[in-house]
Amino acid sequence: MDDIKIAFRDIDDTSYENIFGRFAEEIVRCHAAIHNKSGLGNEYLGWLEKPRDYDRDEFNRISVAAQKVRDDSDVFLIIGIGGSYLGARAAIEALSNNFYNQVNPVQIYFIGHNMSSSYISDLLELIKDKRVSVNVISKSGTTTEPALAFRLVKQMMEEKYGEDASKRIYVTTDEKRGALKALADLQGYECFVIPDDIGGRYSVLTPVGLLPIAVAGIDINELMRGAGEGMTEYASTDYINNECYKYVVCRNLQYRLGKKVEVLVNYEPNMAFFGQWWEQLYGESEGKDGKGLFPTSANFTTDLHSLGQFIQEGSPILFETVIDIIEPRIGLAIPQIPDAKDGLDYLEGEEIQYVNRTAMEGTIEAHNRGKVSNIIISIPRMNEYYMGKLIFLFEKACGVSGYMLGVNPFNQPGVEEYKTSMFKLLGKPGF
Numbered sequence: 422m423d424d425i426k427i428a429f430r431d432i433d434d435t436s437y438e439n440i441f442g443r444f445a446e447e448i449v450r451c452h453a454a455i456h457n458k459s460g461l462g463n464e465y466l467g468w469l470e471k472p473r474d475y476d477r478d479e480f481n482r483i484s485v486a487a488q489k490v491r492d493d494s495d496v497f498l499i500i501g502i503g504g505s506y507l508g509a510r511a512a513i514e515a516l517s518n519n520f521y522n523q524v525n526p527v528q529i530y531f532i533g534h535n536m537s538s539s540y541i542s543d544l545l546e547l548i549k550d551k552r553v554s555v556n557v558i559s560k561s562g563t564t565t566e567p568a569l570a571f572r573l574v575k576q577m578m579e580e581k582y583g584e585d586a587s588k589r590i591y592v593t594t595d596e597k598r599g600a601l602k603a604l605a606d607l608q609g610y611e612c613f614v615i616p617d618d619i620g621g622r623y624s625v626l627t628p629v630g631l632l633p634i635a636v637a638g639i640d641i642n643e644l645m646r647g648a649g650e651g652m653t654e655y656a657s658t659d660y661i662n663n664e665c666y667k668y669v670v671c672r673n674l675q676y677r678l679g680k681k682v683e684v685l686v687n688y689e690p691n692m693a694f695f696g697q698w699w700e701q702l703y704g705e706s707e708g709k710d711g712k713g714l715f716p717t718s719a720n721f722t723t724d725l726h727s728l729g730q731f732i733q734e735g736s737p738i739l740f741e742t743v744i745d746i747i748e749p750r751i752g753l754a755i756p757q758i759p760d761a762k763d764g765l766d767y768l769e770g771e772e773i774q775y776v777n778r779t780a781m782e783g784t785i786e787a788h789n790r791g792k793v794s795n796i797i798i799s800i801p802r803m804n805e806y807y808m809g810k811l812i813f814l815f816e817k818a819c820g821v822s823g824y825m826l827g828v829n830p831f832n833q834p835g836v837e838e839y840k841t842s843m844f845k846l847l848g849k850p851g852f
């Protein structure tokens with residue numbers, strides 16, 4: 422198998438053809454709504470063709486800026502929250518050494534995704550003697566968490582570099598609007614654009630994700646190539662064989678059967694942040710009008726020793742979507758040690774990945790017996806190409822799923838509620 426494939430391990434053992442039959446008309450309708458741009462929130466469908474239509478000049482500027490950062494910095498600070506940070510972090514962690522900050526020439530730290538004075542202070546202390554560059558990312562340019570962090574980081578950069586600070590600060594924001602854009606123009610920071618027609622959680626394949634990912638030494642050409650293949654392949658009107666729509670159909674079947682929670686499971690610890698990116702994508706897109714699956718993620722086999730009991734025998738509210746990466750980034754065989762007395766002789770010479778994937782197989786079987794259905798997304802190996810394709814698969818499946826659910830998958834009105842309450846309490850003018 423040399424592609425991303427979806428399989429369904431339904432507890433009822435129904436064939437996919439049968440399941441698809443129940444959703445065929447809806448898939449055709451939602452596919453048309455996305456591609457004709459006639460559905461709710463259609464002004465935010467820019468991500469759909471971006472892997473083909475991206476701005477090549479800006480893409481080249483990103484590569485040049487990334488190389489400059491790699492040449493003149495020990496630390497790259499990424500300031501952003503939600504869609505302005507999760508995608509970059511997900512891709513960097515998934516495609517890097519598990520301990521990338523200990524082994525890579527440029528250390529990457531994330532800030533502006535919380536309001537913890539301890540976190541901010543610890544980080545600024547950690548990097549104070551290093552050569553630092555900064556990427557502040559905010560579409561609105563007004564979000565409190567990154568704005569607060571940037572105020573402190575800017576002060577640190579100006580104390581450290583004086584006027585030259587502006588040559589080390591990169592801004593990713595709206596093309597024309599917002600406080601951050603105005604500040605960038607005033608200070609002469611290099612700017613990259615978050616397109617108007619792409620919302621935060623769909624923006625990883627724009628400069629929002631691409632600059633941080635490129636600084637991490639990851640091949641963004643390959644990432645976009647994978648996304649581009651996904652764009653073509655998942656536009657196929659051979660609906661029943663469209664892998665993206667297979668995922669849509671299977672998860673919506675679970676929703677209609679009364680499941681409330683979808684758990685995105687991985688068996689590779691560096692996919693943990695990918696789970697967080699996916700949580701935001703699905704949570705903000707579908708969780709509205711009293712509808713939607715609650716998206717959460719789990720890291721197996723680690724979490725089998727904490728959440729496994731609930732999944733097996735607890736409230737029957739969930740199903741699992743398993744990311745199965747077939748070939749590990751690095752293989753490792755279990756050594757033959759005479760008289761080791763650790764009970765592992767029967768596995769001697771086997772690959773650890775064989776044990777990991779057998780654990781996956783056993784877990785799926787066990788959870789099926791516990792009435793938990795599994796959608797399995799198999800990926801030949803995790804590299805830039807498959808990461809780009811997987812991102813696109815999940816983005817498109819999310820848009821189509823949202824339409825199937827009858828919600829606008831591209832807005833997030835509920836997110837504003839906490840901000841309004843917070844601003845009132847803080848006494849922000851106008852609230």
Ligand code: PA5
Pocket residue numbers: 502503504505558559560561562563564567620621622623705833
């Ligand atoms: O998906 C979204 O729209 C949000 O998560 C935003 O990305 C997040 O709130 C950050 O917003 P901004 O980029 O405007 O700072």
